[in-house]
Amino acid sequence: MGIITIERKVLEKNDELASQIRDKFKINNTFVVNIVSSPGSGKTSILERTIEKLKDKIKIAVIEGDVQTDLDAKRVERYSVPVVQIVTNGGCHLEAKLVKDALENIDLKEIRFLVIENVGNLVCPAGYDLGEDLKVLILSTTEGEDKPLKYPKMFINSSILIINKIDLLPYVDCNIENLKKNALSINPDLVVFETSCTTGEGIEKWCEWILGNIKY
Amino acid sequence: MHELSVAQNIIDIVKENVPDTDYKHVNKILLEVGEFSGIVADSLLYCFDVIKSDTDFLNTKMEIKKIPFILFCNSCKTETTNNAGIRMCNICGGYDTKIISGIDMKIIEVEVNT
Ligand SMILES: Nc1nc2c(ncn2[C@@H]2O[C@H](COP(=O)(O)OP(=O)(O)OP(=O)(O)O)[C@@H](O)[C@H]2O)c(=O)[nH]1
Ligand SMILES: [Mg+2]
Ligand SMILES: [Zn+2]
Numbered sequence: 001m002g003i004i005t006i007e008r009k010v011l012e013k014n015d016e017l018a019s020q021i022r023d024k025f026k027i028n029n030t031f032v033v034n035i036v037s038s039p040g041s042g043k044t045s046i047l048e049r050t051i052e053k054l055k056d057k058i059k060i061a062v063i064e065g066d067v068q069t070d071l072d073a074k075r076v077e078r079y080s081v082p083v084v085q086i087v088t089n090g091g092c093h094l095e096a097k098l099v100k101d102a103l104e105n106i107d108l109k110e111i112r113f114l115v116i117e118n119v120g121n122l123v124c125p126a127g128y129d130l131g132e133d134l135k136v137l138i139l140s141t142t143e144g145e146d147k148p149l150k151y152p153k154m155f156i157n158s159s160i161l162i163i164n165k166i167d168l169l170p171y172v173d174c175n176i177e178n179l180k181k182n183a184l185s186i187n188p189d190l191v192v193f194e195t196s197c198t199t200g201e202g203i204e205k206w207c208e209w210i211l212g213n214i215k216y
Numbered sequence: 217m218h219e220l221s222v223a224q225n226i227i228d229i230v231k232e233n234v235p236d237t238d239y240k241h242v243n244k245i246l247l248e249v250g251e252f253s254g255i256v257a258d259s260l261l262y263c264f265d266v267i268k269s270d271t272d273f274l275n276t277k278m279e280i281k282k283i284p285f286i287l288f289c290n291s292c293k294t295e296t297t298n299n300a301g302i303r304m305c306n307i308c309g310g311y312d313t314k315i316i317s318g319i320d321m322k323i324i325e326v327e328v329n330t
Binding site: 001002003004005006007008009010011012013014091092093095123124126127149152153156184185186187188 | 218255300303
């Protein structure tokens with residue numbers, strides 16, 4: 001009987017590819033966010049509002065990840081920014097390899113801000129580095145204030161929390177202060193924004209934060 | 217639920233670390249899985265059993281050692297834990313803490329029958 005010691009992280013292949021991609025982003029001065037949330041929290045809606053506000057100021061590109069269909073890419077295309085759709089065919093998250101392939105179709109030299117919209121899922125994308133600068137987690141008020149406690153891994157691995165659909169606060173049983181308290185108990189370093197894609201509230205502040213991170 | 221693709225990653229890494237001729241003789245793969253790694257141990261064991269049947273690892277067992285969630289509190293200068301996966305120190309209630317373990321997933325070793 002022999003023992004072969006391995007001592008390697010299971011997702012190390014993904015991590016290696018992700019760090020190659022990250023180098024590529026660095027060289028091109030592209031600021032990259034990986035947007036994660038459960039289905040329907042408003043990832044694409046926030047992206048649309050953001051592109052509207054910023055597309056005359058900086059060059060933006062989008063990678064859309066979905067289990068099926070190119071519906072989200074079609075929504076984004078209307079704003080005339082480069083967009084590549086990844087269809088995972090059942091896969092519950094994006095992996096670095098898929099992003100690397102998608103990048104074949106984007107000329108990063110031009111792009112200052114790249115948004116990767118991950119598959120709607122509050123569990124699986126947490127463990128997969130895509131080479132992004134940071135993960136932006138969107139949670140909508142209709143999902144309930146207990147979600148940070150139920151899905152801690154995603155909150156641990158994200159840097160930004162956007163609380164979306166604040167226009168619905170009067171109608172739902174969600175106390176936004178409790179929501180923030182729960183989120184910060186999991187990850188005290190989270191930077192929190194509050195937005196509504198319906199009224200446009202909070203979008204300006206979020207966009208200013210993005211501009212503050214752009215490298216020229 | 218991505219335990220299936222995780223199981224495939226594990227087989228790939230084992231293949232890189234074990235000589236081809238020994239694939240069939242791997243008795244056991246030992247993993248360490250953090251309490252808050254986002255992976256469900258039972259589901260991973262099940263997925264491994266499903267995909268191994270088409271491979272040389274037909275007779276390989278997977279063993280999972282669960283790794284507890286541990287924080288280091290910068291105020292108390294000590295290690296603490298809690299069962300919620302939150303960054304709060306159980307001793308002082310503060311949040312100036314660092315995660316020491318419990319969120320990763322590692323292949324530790326394989327046992328080969330020679
Ligand atoms: N009331 C309200 N509705 C919103 C807001 N943001 C998004 N929605 C609605 O929520 C629904 C889902 O929005 P999407 O932007 O498609 O959500 P998503 O996260 O991209 O969804 P998937 O990509 O399918 O996971 C749509 O009907 C939006 O119109 C908001 O701030 N307020
Ligand atoms: Mg979407
Ligand atoms: Zn303490």
